[in-house]
Amino acid sequence: MGITKHPRANRGRSWVGALLVAGLGHALVTHAAANDSDRIAVLEQKLDQSLQLIRQLSARVQDLEADKRSGAVAAAPPAAAPQPPAAAAQPGAAAATPPDTAQRLAKVEQTVNQMAASAGQHAEEGLATHGFADVGIGNHNAEFSKYQGADVGELDFFLTPRLGSRTRALFELNFEVGSDGTVGVDLERAQLGYQFADSATVWLGRFHTPYGYYNTAFHHGQQIATSLRRPRFIDFEDHGGIMPAHTVGAWLTGSERVGDQRLTYDVYIGNSQRITQGALDMNNAGNTHGSTIVGGNLGLLLSGTLDGLKVGVDAFQTRIEDEDQSPSYVTQVRSFGTYAAYDTDNWEDIAEFHVFSNQDLTGHTGTHHSDAGFVQIGYRAGRYTPYARYERGAFQQSDHFFAAQTNGSSYYREALGLRFDVDLVSALKLELAETRLTDRVIGSYDEALLQYAIRF
Numbered sequence: 169m170g171i172t173k174h175p176r177a178n179r180g181r182s183w184v185g186a187l188l189v190a191g192l193g194h195a196l197v198t199h200a201a202a203n204d205s206d207r208i209a210v211l212e213q214k215l216d217q218s219l220q221l222i223r224q225l226s227a228r229v230q231d232l233e234a235d236k237r238s239g240a241v242a243a244a245p246p247a248a249a250p251q252p253p254a255a256a257a258q259p260g261a262a263a264a265t266p267p268d269t270a271q272r273l274a275k276v277e278q279t280v281n282q283m284a285a286s287a288g289q290h291a292e293e294g295l296a297t298h299g300f301a302d303v304g305i306g307n308h309n310a311e312f313s314k315y316q317g318a319d320v321g322e323l324d325f326f327l328t329p330r331l332g333s334r335t336r337a338l339f340e341l342n343f344e345v346g347s348d349g350t351v352g353v354d355l356e357r358a359q360l361g362y363q364f365a366d367s368a369t370v371w372l373g374r375f376h377t378p379y380g381y382y383n384t385a386f387h388h389g390q391q392i393a394t395s396l397r398r399p400r401f402i403d404f405e406d407h408g409g410i411m412p413a414h415t416v417g418a419w420l421t422g423s424e425r426v427g428d429q430r431l432t433y434d435v436y437i438g439n440s441q442r443i444t445q446g447a448l449d450m451n452n453a454g455n456t457h458g459s460t461i462v463g464g465n466l467g468l469l470l471s472g473t474l475d476g477l478k479v480g481v482d483a484f485q486t487r488i489e490d491e492d493q494s495p496s497y498v499t500q501v502r503s504f505g506t507y508a509a510y511d512t513d514n515w516e517d518i519a520e521f522h523v524f525s526n527q528d529l530t531g532h533t534g535t536h537h538s539d540a541g542f543v544q545i546g547y548r549a550g551r552y553t554p555y556a557r558y559e560r561g562a563f564q565q566s567d568h569f570f571a572a573q574t575n576g577s578s579y580y581r582e583a584l585g586l587r588f589d590v591d592l593v594s595a596l597k598l599e600l601a602e603t604r605l606t607d608r609v610i611g612s613y614d615e616a617l618l619q620y621a622i623r624f
Contacts, residue, residue: 302621304396304620324343391593395557440459483503497531519543
């Protein structure tokens with residue numbers, strides 16, 4: 169899914185102003201027959217309350233906008249801004265008061281309007297900073313190399329500078345602990361964009377490759393995801409994922425209303441990835457061989473009895489060079505996918521399936537076919553969300569693209585988990601999983617994992 173500026177922020181600011189003006193208009197009519205000084209005292213008291221309300225709503229608007237950009241808040245239909253019910257009666261009420269009193273009343277109302285405008289300006293300017301972090305405990309099994317005990321996951325800073333009405337920016341700086349215990353720093357996303365309209369935003373920089381549903385719906389902060397971790401084959405590159413989770417290039421994204429439904433689209437082009445040290449790398453500095461990745465994603469958000477359901481298809485093509493070989497080994501990678509996600513107040517169900525048709529351009533061994541997919545079902549029961557996931561990857565080891573990657577072996581994984589929302593910004597997750605490796609290495613391992621994830 170693309171990252172666009174959610175109209176909820178602008179609606180929130182206009183709603184604040186409308187609410188305050190409506191409240192003042194109602195106060196003018198209600199107290200028209202009362203003593204002028206009493207009426208002014210009531211309005212000034214409402215002014216003090218409005219100050220607190222504006223601060224709270226402004227902060228909430230920023231949180232909602234940041235969460236939407238990080239994928240944490242589901243899109244909602246526009247809410248109509250409340251209209252001042254007594255706006256037409258205000259002139260009459262003011263005329264019934266002495267000139268000095270009317271001036272004082274007008275000054276109070278002007279102050280409220282200025283505060284509302286200031287709150288909106290504050291939400292548009294400056295640097296909005298949010299973050300995520302997680303820690304855990306359990307027995308991690310990575311290809312039978314067991315890690316047991318407590319572990320530090322990630323500390324992720326999510327920055328969305330507000331540069332103007334159309335210019336967009338998004339930066340994500342992530343501190344994470346590797347399998348060897350060292351702390352690494354990654355600029356996970358660095359995007360500069362321009363929003364032409366609600367239906368079209370173009371981004372330049374490093375972004376999450378928009379294939380399937382999961383890769384753009386859930387980002388590096390684990391607090392926003394129901395599950396404790398991502399499916400293995402679409403994990404991030406430095407965590408062993410075998411699909412290009414990041415792309416450096418250009419990305420056009422948006423949505424259009426089609427009847428009662430909404431059509432979403434993504435089109436992108438960027439540097440082709442490479443394999444180095446057994447893992448994918450997205451060539452942040454540029455591609456020395458001039459190869460590109462080109463792809464797209466088309467989704468449909470349904471309404472009516474199917475409200476909450478999104479279905480879609482995606483595809484990409486790229487040339488991947490294995491630079492661990494000398495000379496480098498080149499594979500033409502083609503991926504085709506389909507997905508469905510059902511997200512309501514009670515259910516979060518996700519399914520993805522990807523097929524690969526990879527051509528060996530160096531060894532000339534022909535075209536190799538592989539596939540991978542997962543199904544995850546979650547049920548929200550208040551603060552508890554139990555979930556189950558089944559995932560499978562069937563990767564031909566005659567395909568050099570998979571054989572060259574450390575985690576490119578075929579596997580099955582079943583997982584049962586439980587998420588408990590401690591509060592609005594933190595969650596405790598438990599997951600029990602069994603993973604079976606079926607070709608390069610034959611064997612299985614069990615995991616019991618506990619994670620505490622927050623956002624701030």
